[in-house]
Amino acid sequence: MLARVHAPVAPVGTAVLVVLAGAACEPKGIDGEAAVAASTSPSDSSVVAPEPAPDSGLPALTAHGWQCGGEYIVTKLEPDGDLVVFLPGDTRRLPQVRTASGARYADSSVSFWGQGAQATLERGSGSVSCTENRRASLIEDAKLRGMDFRGTGNEPPWVLEMGPAGITVYTGYESEPHAFPPVDASVDPETGGSRWETRDADGRVLTVTISMGPCADSMADVEFESTVRLDLDGLPLYGCGQPLH
Numbered sequence: 001m002l003a004r005v006h007a008p009v010a011p012v013g014t015a016v017l018v019v020l021a022g023a024a025c026e027p028k029g030i031d032g033e034a035a036v037a038a039s040t041s042p043s044d045s046s047v048v049a050p051e052p053a054p055d056s057g058l059p060a061l062t063a064h065g066w067q068c069g070g071e072y073i074v075t076k077l078e079p080d081g082d083l084v085v086f087l088p089g090d091t092r093r094l095p096q097v098r099t100a101s102g103a104r105y106a107d108s109s110v111s112f113w114g115q116g117a118q119a120t121l122e123r124g125s126g127s128v129s130c131t132e133n134r135r136a137s138l139i140e141d142a143k144l145r146g147m148d149f150r151g152t153g154n155e156p157p158w159v160l161e162m163g164p165a166g167i168t169v170y171t172g173y174e175s176e177p178h179a180f181p182p183v184d185a186s187v188d189p190e191t192g193g194s195r196w197e198t199r200d201a202d203g204r205v206l207t208v209t210i211s212m213g214p215c216a217d218s219m220a221d222v223e224f225e226s227t228v229r230l231d232l233d234g235l236p237l238y239g240c241g242q243p244l245h
Helices: 032-039 134-144
Strands: 063-068 071-077 083-087 090-094 103-106 111-115 118-123 126-133 149-153 158-163 166-171 176-180 194-199 205-217 222-232 235-243
Touching (some): 063 134, 071 126, 071 134, 126 134, 134 149, 149 222, 158 222, 158 235, 166 194, 166 205, 166 222
Antiparallel strands (some): 063 071, 063 126, 071 083, 103 111, 149 158, 158 166, 166 176, 194 205, 205 222, 222 235
């Protein structure tokens, strides 16, 4: 799990409160994160600015995870242009400062200056170089948008986001969104995990099954907490995921 250094936990909707039995599951390798990361790759300007992905249905990233020396921090760009910086044990809201290149945000004691996937964090104790952790950015952004669970898979690539307002599945390299209303979970009779079955306005049916147990992303050597199976209107999709709170 990523370090939780920010924001109060959003209320958990009944569709997303995952209570899982310790059922055995077969780990599945995935590269869905890699496909999403490619579709939302940083531009030449600062990554702390919103990043709409061309031809992508995914929301533009406004939150990013950074490794700054031995510290992990999160930044969140607010609609008014301020940058909220979640530091270990502290949260600062920084206004933007005019600069010749990149994007710089600063108050009287903290400065964050980003360009591309690199940034500099300055505090009273000195300055430290920061590098964006792209996978962390995707997770932190979903969490700060109020999502409670996120899953990914491949062949074809897909992303699952579950929150109080409903369930959205993004499919293909264009990340086409498929939105479904929230429903209560039941126990899956085959795996003992949690199962959701919902239907959209066009009559398409989505079934989500989440089982607790290690699930490996073989493309990036990352292990997740849960195995995920989707059935999107008859199309089976397999991958991994994790709760965000």
